[in-house]
Amino acid sequence: MKKLFSILMVIATVFVYVASPMQVKAASDPQTLGDLKNELAALKKKKQENDANQKYTQDQIKAKENAITAAEAEITQAQSDIETAEQNIEDSNKKLDSLTEETKTLLEFIQQMKSKNAYLEYISGAADMTELVMRMAAVEQITDQSQKTLDNLENLIQENEQLKVDLEQKQKDLSAKITTYQEKIKDLHGDLESYDKFALDIDTQIKTMQSQVDSYVKLCANSSKSYLGDNELLTDCTNVPYNAGWLKPLNKGKITSTIGTRWGSYHNALDIGGNPEGTPVYAAAAGTVSGFVSHYRCGGNMLYVNVTVGGVKYTTYYYHLLKVNVKVGDIVTQGTVLGLVGGYSTSTEHGGYDTCTTGAHLHFGVAKGYYTGSINKANVITPPGFPNQKGYSFSSRTAYYG
Numbered sequence: 001m002k003k004l005f006s007i008l009m010v011i012a013t014v015f016v017y018v019a020s021p022m023q024v025k026a027a028s029d030p031q032t033l034g035d036l037k038n039e040l041a042a043l044k045k046k047k048q049e050n051d052a053n054q055k056y057t058q059d060q061i062k063a064k065e066n067a068i069t070a071a072e073a074e075i076t077q078a079q080s081d082i083e084t085a086e087q088n089i090e091d092s093n094k095k096l097d098s099l100t101e102e103t104k105t106l107l108e109f110i111q112q113m114k115s116k117n118a119y120l121e122y123i124s125g126a127a128d129m130t131e132l133v134m135r136m137a138a139v140e141q142i143t144d145q146s147q148k149t150l151d152n153l154e155n156l157i158q159e160n161e162q163l164k165v166d167l168e169q170k171q172k173d174l175s176a177k178i179t180t181y182q183e184k185i186k187d188l189h190g191d192l193e194s195y196d197k198f199a200l201d202i203d204t205q206i207k208t209m210q211s212q213v214d215s216y217v218k219l220c221a222n223s224s225k226s227y228l229g230d231n232e233l234l235t236d237c238t239n240v241p242y243n244a245g246w247l248k249p250l251n252k253g254k255i256t257s258t259i260g261t262r263w264g265s266y267h268n269a270l271d272i273g274g275n276p277e278g279t280p281v282y283a284a285a286a287g288t289v290s291g292f293v294s295h296y297r298c299g300g301n302m303l304y305v306n307v308t309v310g311g312v313k314y315t316t317y318y319y320h321l322l323k324v325n326v327k328v329g330d331i332v333t334q335g336t337v338l339g340l341v342g343g344y345s346t347s348t349e350h351g352g353y354d355t356c357t358t359g360a361h362l363h364f365g366v367a368k369g370y371y372t373g374s375i376n377k378a379n380v381i382t383p384p385g386f387p388n389q390k391g392y393s394f395s396s397r398t399a400y401y402g
C-alpha cells in the first residue's frame with residue numbers, strides 16, 4: 001500500500017507540473033470542413049480588397065511624394081528669390097544714398113538761389129510770359145522729379161523688404177507642408193504593414209490555409225466515419241491524443257525576449273535561447289499540424305500546431321526552425337520532435353534569409369483558438385508553464401512556473 005501511495009503521489013506531482021492554469025469553456029460550435037473552406041474563401045476575398053486598398057494607398061503615397069518634390073522645388077526657388085530681393089535691397093539702398101545726396105545738394109542750391117534772388121533773376125530774365133512760365137516750371141519739375149525718384153526708391157526698398165518677409169514665411173509654410181506630407185506617408189506606410197512584424201502576408205496566409213484545407217479533405221475522406229463532405233466535423237477527421245497538460249518545447253532554455261511591444265513592433269511569443277542550432281524542438285501539446293511556412297523573410301521555417309488542452313482550443317507556433325520533421329495534417333504527440341532549433345545560420349546577419357533573428361533560439365507562442373499562420377494578437381497568451389519574464393530559465397520539460 002505504501003508503495004502504491006508513493007506512486008500515486010509521484011503521478012500527482014507530475015500532473016501539477018504539467019497541468020495548465022484554469023481554462024475557459026470551449027466554444028460550443030465545432031468547426032466543419034465547410035467552415036474551413038469558407039475561411040479560405042473569405043481570405044481570398046480579403047486579398048482582393050487588400051490589393052485594391054494597397055494600390056489606393058500606394059497612389060496616395062506617390063501623390064504625397066510628388067507634393068514633397070514640388071514643395072522642395074518651391075523652397076529652392078523661394079531661397080533664390082530671397083537672395084535676389086536682398087541684392088535688390090542692397091542696390092536700391094546704394095542708389096537711394098547716392099540720389100539722396102544729389103537731391104540734397106540740388107535742393108540746397110535751389111534754396112540758396114532763391115535766398116540770393118538768383119531764382120528771381122532767373123525768372124525775371126524771361127523774354128516773354130511763355131518763357132517765364134517755362135522757367136518756373138523747369139525749376140519746379142527738377143525739384144518734383146528729385147523727390148519722386150527718392151519716393152520711388154523708398155517704395156521699392158519697402159516692397160523688397162516685404163517680399164523678403166513673404167518669401168521667408170513661404171519657406172516656413174512649405175517646410176511645414178513637407179513635414180505634414182512626410183507624416184502622412186509614414187501613416188500610409190503603416191497602413192500597408194502589420195504592427196506585428198511576424199504577421200504573414202496575405203498570399204502566404206492563403207497558401208498555408210489552402211494546404212490545411214487540402215490536408216483535411218484527405219483526412220476526412222479517409223476517416224472511419226461516414227464522409228459528410230463540407231458538413232464533416234474536423235474533430236471527426238483526426239484522432240488527436242489527449243492532453244492532460246502542457247510540457248516545455250525544449251529540454252532546457254532561457255527566455256531572452258518576452259511577449260509585447262519590442263523595438264517598435266509587436267513580439268507575439270517568447271524567445272527561448274541557451275540551445276545551439278540543431279537542438280530538438282518538441283510539441284508542447286499533442287495536436288494536428290495545421291500550417292507550415294517555409295523560409296519566410298521574418299520567422300524562417302514557421303510551424304503551427306492546433307491543440308486542445310483542458311477542453312480549450314489553442315494554436316501553438318514555433319519559428320526560426322532550422323529543419324522541420326512534420327507536415328500539415330500530421331498528428332503529433334508531446335514526444336514528437338517537430339524540428340530543430342535554428343536562427344543563427346538562417347539569419348541575414350550570418351548569410352541566411354531570416355531578417356528577424358540574429359542567433360540560435362526558438363520563437364514559441366500560444367494563442368487561444370485555431371489559426372493557420374495568421375495569429376490574432378488579441379488571443380495571444382503567455383505559454384502555460386512560463387512567466388512572461390526575461391531571464392527565466394528551466395532545465396526540464398516538466399518544469400512549471402507557478
